[in-house]
Amino acid sequence: MAEFMELEGQDGVRMAWNVVPGTKQEASNCVVPVSAIYTPIKPFPSMPVLPYAPLRCRNCRSVLNPFSIVDFAAKIWICPFCFQRNHFPPHYASISDENLPAELFPQYTTIEYQSPREASSLPPVFMFVVDTSIIEEEMAFLKSALSQAIGLLPDNSLVGLITFGTLVHVHELGFGTIPKTYAFKGSKDVSKDQLLEQMGFFLNKPKPSTGVIAGARDGLSSESIARFLLPASDCEFALNSILEELQKDPWPIPVDQRASRCTSTALSVAASLLGACVPGSGARIMAFIGGPSTEGPGAIVSKNLSEPIRSHKDLDKDSAPHYHKAVKFYEALAKQLVHQGHVLDLFACALDQVGVAELKVAVERTGGLVVLAESFGHSVFKDSLRHVFQSGDKDLGLSSNGIFEINCSKDIKVQGILGPCASLEKKGPLCSDTIVGQGSTSAWKLCGLDQATSLCLIFEIVKKDIPDATVQSSSNQFYFQFLTYYQHSTGEMRLRVTTLSRRWVAGPGSIQDLIAGFDQEAAAVVMARLVSFKMEIEAEFDPIRWLDKTLIHICSRFGDYQKDSPSSFSLSPRFSIFPQFMFHLRRSQFVQVFNNSPDETAYFRMILNRENVANSVVMIQPSLISYSFQSVPEPTLLDVAAIAADRILLLDSYFTIVIFHGSTIAQWRKAGYHNQPEHQAFAQLLQAPRDDADAIIKDRFPVPRLVICDQHGSQARFLLAKLNPSATYNSDGHHPEISKS
Ligand SMILES: [Zn+2]
Numbered sequence: 001m002a003e004f005m006e007l008e009g010q011d012g013v014r015m016a017w018n019v020v021p022g023t024k025q026e027a028s029n030c031v032v033p034v035s036a037i038y039t040p041i042k043p044f045p046s047m048p049v050l051p052y053a054p055l056r057c058r059n060c061r062s063v064l065n066p067f068s069i070v071d072f073a074a075k076i077w078i079c080p081f082c083f084q085r086n087h088f089p090p091h092y093a094s095i096s097d098e099n100l101p102a103e104l105f106p107q108y109t110t111i112e113y114q115s116p117r118e119a120s121s122l123p124p125v126f127m128f129v130v131d132t133s134i135i136e137e138e139m140a141f142l143k144s145a146l147s148q149a150i151g152l153l154p155d156n157s158l159v160g161l162i163t164f165g166t167l168v169h170v171h172e173l174g175f176g177t178i179p180k181t182y183a184f185k186g187s188k189d190v191s192k193d194q195l196l197e198q199m200g201f202f203l204n205k206p207k208p209s210t211g212v213i214a215g216a217r218d219g220l221s222s223e224s225i226a227r228f229l230l231p232a233s234d235c236e237f238a239l240n241s242i243l244e245e246l247q248k249d250p251w252p253i254p255v256d257q258r259a260s261r262c263t264s265t266a267l268s269v270a271a272s273l274l275g276a277c278v279p280g281s282g283a284r285i286m287a288f289i290g291g292p293s294t295e296g297p298g299a300i301v302s303k304n305l306s307e308p309i310r311s312h313k314d315l316d317k318d319s320a321p322h323y324h325k326a327v328k329f330y331e332a333l334a335k336q337l338v339h340q341g342h343v344l345d346l347f348a349c350a351l352d353q354v355g356v357a358e359l360k361v362a363v364e365r366t367g368g369l370v371v372l373a374e375s376f377g378h379s380v381f382k383d384s385l386r387h388v389f390q391s392g393d394k395d396l397g398l399s400s401n402g403i404f405e406i407n408c409s410k411d412i413k414v415q416g417i418l419g420p421c422a423s424l425e426k427k428g429p430l431c432s433d434t435i436v437g438q439g440s441t442s443a444w445k446l447c448g449l450d451q452a453t454s455l456c457l458i459f460e461i462v463k464k465d466i467p468d469a470t471v472q473s474s475s476n477q478f479y480f481q482f483l484t485y486y487q488h489s490t491g492e493m494r495l496r497v498t499t500l501s502r503r504w505v506a507g508p509g510s511i512q513d514l515i516a517g518f519d520q521e522a523a524a525v526v527m528a529r530l531v532s533f534k535m536e537i538e539a540e541f542d543p544i545r546w547l548d549k550t551l552i553h554i555c556s557r558f559g560d561y562q563k564d565s566p567s568s569f570s571l572s573p574r575f576s577i578f579p580q581f582m583f584h585l586r587r588s589q590f591v592q593v594f595n596n597s598p599d600e601t602a603y604f605r606m607i608l609n610r611e612n613v614a615n616s617v618v619m620i621q622p623s624l625i626s627y628s629f630q631s632v633p634e635p636t637l638l639d640v641a642a643i644a645a646d647r648i649l650l651l652d653s654y655f656t657i658v659i660f661h662g663s664t665i666a667q668w669r670k671a672g673y674h675n676q677p678e679h680q681a682f683a684q685l686l687q688a689p690r691d692d693a694d695a696i697i698k699d700r701f702p703v704p705r706l707v708i709c710d711q712h713g714s715q716a717r718f719l720l721a722k723l724n725p726s727a728t729y730n731s732d733g734h735h736p737e738i739s740k741s
Pocket residue numbers: 057058059060061062079080081082083084
């Protein structure tokens with residue numbers, strides 16, 4: 001596994017098959033698809049950033065890279081993708097094998113180009129869309145979190161504010177001390193033209209100038225734009241005073257009714273306003289939602305409290321009356337936002353469902369952030385929001401306006417991407433007829449992306465079976481090139497180029513090579529994204545059966561056994577934990593959806609779809625560490641046998657972190673032993689898991705929920721839910737292979 005992590009450390013990529021099955025038949029026998037999890041803007045401190053434009057192949061447009069064959073005498077390079085011979089331009093005249101440009105250094109398979117022309121930095125734009133149909137207590141939590149966030153905004157960023165409940169209110173921040181708002185009916189969708197008209201964008205009134213703002217389009221003057229989007233440094237006071245005055249939605253709610261909440265109309269107004277003011281510039285709509293949407297085209301439930309909010313069962317039986325209409329609305333909103341290059345971030349904080357399942361498409365296609373918590377007062381929300389604006393080494397590295405493109409050797413096609421992106425519908429010979437996720441394209445839009453954003457690419461090998469003789473003679477390397485154009489968090493435009501080469505094998509005797517190149521963690525994560533995707537789009541799909549079949553095929557293809565002797569079965573160490581991953585995936589929140597609400601499932605899957613391999617593995621198979629006086633902290637099996645009175649356990653299931661004190665430890669703690677000087681060792685034992693949990697929490701977004709509990713306490717269920725009940729499991733005599741590690 002270490003060598004795969006080393007490759008990830010160089011290129012930000014993990015592939016399920018690092019030796020690629022070389023023919024269509026071979027690839028289909030391998031069950032797990034040829035695939036890659038790629039983190040396009042993973043930070044690499046030693047990666048060169050070149051201050052010039054890349055050289056491109058004049059035939060296929062791929063970028064010069066270390067795998068190009070260079071003829072220094074003739075000043076020619078041969079493209080590894082299409083074998084085109086390209087002349088170097090005059091400014092490369094001095095190159096030789098002693099004087100290589102950085103992009104030809106063998107170790108710089110990942111490199112960035114910084115465009116000298118577009119060095120001007122567009123300010124980031126934040127449009128806050130705030131739910132006011134919430135109780136006073138939640139309102140107070142939300143106001144305090146927002147005012148803290150406003151204080152952390154970069155000074156040059158532009159800020160706007162929309163609030164909503166029964167109505168949508170667009171706040172004019174450029175009016176200084178006189179608060180002015182424009183109200184829109186929540187039940188009706190507002191078109192962009194209606195919006196512009198109603199807000200008087202074309203009235204020729206003299207306005208106090210607040211400086212020139214880039215992005216004036218649609219014939220809008222910078223003065224009109226500056227009424228609604230102001231530099232953070234100029235409007236902090238105005239914003240804070242509006243927030244202070246902000247009241248919960250004043251419309252009375254009958255006792256048998258839900259609050260009126262027109263989430264979709266508010267988001268549509270926000271999108272149109274940004275579309276008019278700053279199209280094509282990195283802008284984020286940050287939506288803070290405190291309850292179910294009950295009004296407008298994206299409503300998920302009626303106001304009548306006797307109608308329950310849709311469950312997985314309702315969705316399964318197709319008896320959720322609002323669901324399809326709402327999803328259709330958000331699909332259209334996603335399209336609009338992708339076209340404008342804008343991001344939708346969702347902060348959903350309520351005990352009820354708010355409609356994350358319906359909103360998912362708009363958040364995911366635009367690469368938005370999502371946080372789900374029970375309350376605006378919960379640390380999961382508060383700390384996550386702070387994390388968004390935090391600078392320094394835990395910076396999320398929020399970037400925008402990304403376009404992702406790929407090139408491959410001609411025997412490879414792309415089925416699609418599972419992850420936070422939208423197809424740019426660039427069809428070509430590279431596109432497979434089989435579509436997975438965002439497919440039928442070789443270019444994707446990444447409106448929002450950050451250092452963690454990880455895309456899962458699914459490939460198809462199209463080479464037909466060939467006689468062995470020709471295998472020997474032709475090149476046995478496949479090449480992949482990933483190109484990511486994006487607006488760096490500093491504002492400048494960058495192009496990241498990652499070029500990969502992987503050996504392919506085919507025919508008898510190739511199995512050992514395939515095994516040696518199998519990255520079981522990456523494979524498990526690809527299967528998790530695939531099974532989640534299939535559950536969402538394929539009616540009648542049976543995930544358990546599909547996973548079981550996959551595992552059986554893998555074992556029969558790659559396992560060693562003598563016929564008729566099940567006990568002779570063994571798997572290479574390369575595959576040894578893959579069955580265990582499948583076992584945990586079967587019972588994970590991604591597959592066992594009935595334990596959760598549709599909002600929770602949508603949330604878990606959105607995070608799975610954007611995280612890297614290491615983080616996703618923890619979501620599938622939580623890690624459990626045991627702390628005791630007898631030994632240093634050590635990983636232990638996810639089994640109730642791990643529980644002991646004199647142990648502390650630290651469970652990390654990604655979304656939740658549990659510190660669990662065995663009963664003796666809990667007694668000692670309650671007796672305050674850790675405060676007594678003679679029991680320093682106990683104080684240290686108690687502190688160690690806290691420190692480790694803190695380190696995990698600091699690194700993670702969204703911030704996980706921390707549960708500290710004692711054996712036999714009610715909160716202990718957070719741990720027990722993730723453990724095998726070993727007593728019954730081991731004693732039935734049918735101990736399956738999959739629980740061995
Ligand atoms: Zn080429």
